[in-house]
Amino acid sequence: MTAVDRIAIYPGSFDPVTLGHEDIARRGLGLADRVIVAVAHTATQSKKSLFSVEDRLRIMEEVFADNEGIECMSFQGLLVDFARSVGATMVIRGLRAVSDFEYEFQMALMNRALHPQLETVFLTPHQDYTFLSSSLVREVAGLGGDVSDFVSQPVLTQLATKRG
């Protein structure tokens, strides 16, 4: 039998990537040989973005530079089509609280309807990050708050450029 790499996609908006996202991506390596952290050009819940997709990708590449097995990519269009194009069999999503559940459940079932072989797997982050979200980081940083406990240095550096 030939061993085939198990490829997982960890998709999201990652605007910006937080320590919670980093934690989930690294936990994903326990389930797959390769984890592709994938920034979507189209998000299901529309939000005003802070960073361009290109900037988010660059930041993530820096954040995960030392993590063997984790790659960063961006994708246009449907997640299921991207999954097919990279040979992924699994989608990883983080589940922080009950409030995440409905949105995640809807997306998982829609993705299953579109691509029945693609399994969605939910991982819970470290308890320190269950309250953390990119939108809160954007808001707190934008109002001059300290977010250094919640994001890595490359994110802090880029947030600083936004404050001018």
Ligand code: PNS
């Ligand atoms: O971090 P987010 O914004 O909660 O991530 C949502 C994301 C990007 C994973 C979702 O919107 C997505 O998969 N977008 C790609 C387009 C797509 O496939 N839409 C149908 C989802 S059922």
